[in-house]
Amino acid sequence: MTSPTSTPRSQDSDSFLGAVDLTGLDGLFSAEEKQTALKVRGLVDELIRPNIARWYEEAVFPTEIIPELGKLGVLGMHLDGYGCAGRSAVEYGLAAQELEAGDSGLRTFVSVQGSLAMSAIHKHGSEEQKNQWLPAMAAGEAIGCFGLTEPTAGSDPASMLTTARQEPGGDWVLNGSKRWIGLASLADVAIIWAQTEDHGNGRGVRGFVVPTDTPGFRAEVINAKLSMRASVQCEIHLEDVRLPESAMLPADSAVGLKGPFQCLNEARYGIIWGVMGAARDSFNTVLDYTLGRTQFGHRLAGFQLTQAKLADMAVAINKGYLLAHQIGRTKDGVLPGTVTPAMISTGKLDNCRVAIEISREAREMLGGNGITLEHSPLRHANNLESVRTYEGTDEVHQLTIGRTLTGIGAFTPTA
Template sequence: MNKRSAGLDPYDFLDVDSLLDTEEREIRDTVRRFVRERVLPEIGDWYERGVFPREIAKELGSLGLLGMHLDGYGCAGTNAVSYGLACLEVEAGDSGLRSFVSVQGSLAMFPIRAYGSEEQRETWLPRMAAGEAIGCFGLTEPDSGSDPGSMRTTARRDGSDWVLNGTKMWITNGGIADVAVVWARAEEGVRGFVVPTDTPGFSTRDVHGKLSMRASVTSELVMEDVRLPGDAVLPGVVGLKGPLSCLNEARFGILFGAAGAARACYEAAVEYSLSRTQFGKPVAGFQLVQRKLAEMAVSVNRSILLAVHLGRLKDAGRLVPAQVSFGKLDNVRQALDVAREARGCLGANGITLEYPVIRHMTNLESVSTYEGTHEIHTLVLGEAITGMPAYR
């Protein structure tokens, strides 16, 4: 007989819900319904076929999720916690879908809003907020990942124009983007450029054969004498501060999103263990299974609590990049552990797309690497603790 503690929600063990205000809960619940009704019935097929349905962009835009933490230009202007909760619910559906939301809002829209000209903002942000135009972020290169300062992509002046040459790699949304925010080395330092993807000399090649993030478009960007007008440059920033600030925005969404993936795996494990019967009773009644479930519950609830706390710091203007690294590092690590434990609870069924666990588990391998690897965030924390950088 099921004797769960009265009033205790096994999926919100610490009652984090009580820490949220009415608007935050409404936003979370709206996104949760969308994911359950629109995404979960289809995501296994999208993942298996390796497709991202472009029409989902407009649906996300109609919900106000694209650039939702930005002000003006058609953006919702929500607080940071609401944005994080939306990322959590979207990634409970799939990491690829949350990656789309993060890249669109935090990596493409954010730099245009923060560093762009008024013309750039008015041209792109309303369309991007609506999902009518898709953006991507060109920083990583084939030989420049964790060390963006070694990028080889160049931007040189030619009269009043700029000419870009170089290659970017592992670019989410690249093959479906209408606009790319590309970072390149200019004479005065690293500069950002707003590049319409139909500009002559700009081309993309999608990455195939992926066993992770399959419901997400990943591409190579190639720029061969891409000529841009002088006003294509982002006027508000010079140097690596520009792209690094964008990455910090995206990592904030990731630390919430990873908790969503972990929660989805934990929920699947609980439901399966209560329904799966062996030796005459549900496997949930065996000690070793209960140990797995208890460990997963602790990890999931701790991760969500950490995420909400960091969101409150961000809304108060007190969040610093090293704290974002703390959240990204630990929440992704915890999510991977939860996914692996959940896979074990489901046995052989855990490796099929009938259940979400193996999909989340493989996706999280990518999440652990992008937006700063586990190792890089470890060194960020090490420098914050000691005052001594150890990257080289």
């Protein structure tokens, strides 16, 4: 039997993506883009991989990494100005997949901070709001969260019960609850979406910039989780939270649900890339494991069934990267056309499906050892159950695609 080399086979490739790159993916990216990915990979290798098993087991989110992420420039990295890096959509995607190769909870932090909270302020906020919050958030000196989902309104945000009432003096008073809100207990600022009284002025749902030290704001950590354990999700309670008139996101683009949906599509875009990192890490783990483990006198990697599974996994990962690349280049304006909701839903739906199946398959190929925290695939699979659910379930994305294909909206049941 040939002894494994000192360099794992999964990394023994000219491609920065490793042995999984069967289709020349490396050539799709510039040297600068690959350098961005490798810088993020270096942080993951140094700070995340040695500790993630313990953090996951103990349900700890490592707040000490936040300043390091700020120094790396990945917080709001796709936004321009106000201390943000202003990088391309593809570079952000490459960063996201490196982060999620470490753990979905790490990529989720960057997504909630940058694609949700910071994007809401950047897209819809006043200059005062942008200058107050974005530079500190980009540096990791302030943390944000994004409050849309409610205990009784998950996939149907139009039925939210949280209200914002404007009083004669101009102040807004918020009441209600939000659930599954990432980072809320750590956050310095929350973007809260609420129903406003409609006086014929088209307000409807509006967003508010809420400092979390405002009286009446309370965040409770949801502890009993089987997924995303190295991450923080909370329930927010708003009891007569009084805000100045200037707390509302003022832009016309923030009127109604189009405001939060624009931010959700930014987060969904990051997921399209991110889950490929989890899939690639699961593949790398099982490739190296099967090359190094002997059963029945042969390396596991030499069995036909093992190679068939590895081949299917690698092909699926290549297709996932190609899909993410197509959407990213379109988003950057390099390819013709504009990114549509159906395009985002296609990427989020299929890449999540692919990633969760690959991580499950990899766990199975590890045998009994696969249920331990020594190996990443089952941790990735558990995390991906959450990633597949948040920012739109499979069904929401299927109906978004179906609406585009048929011209018929089927989100509400027919009689």
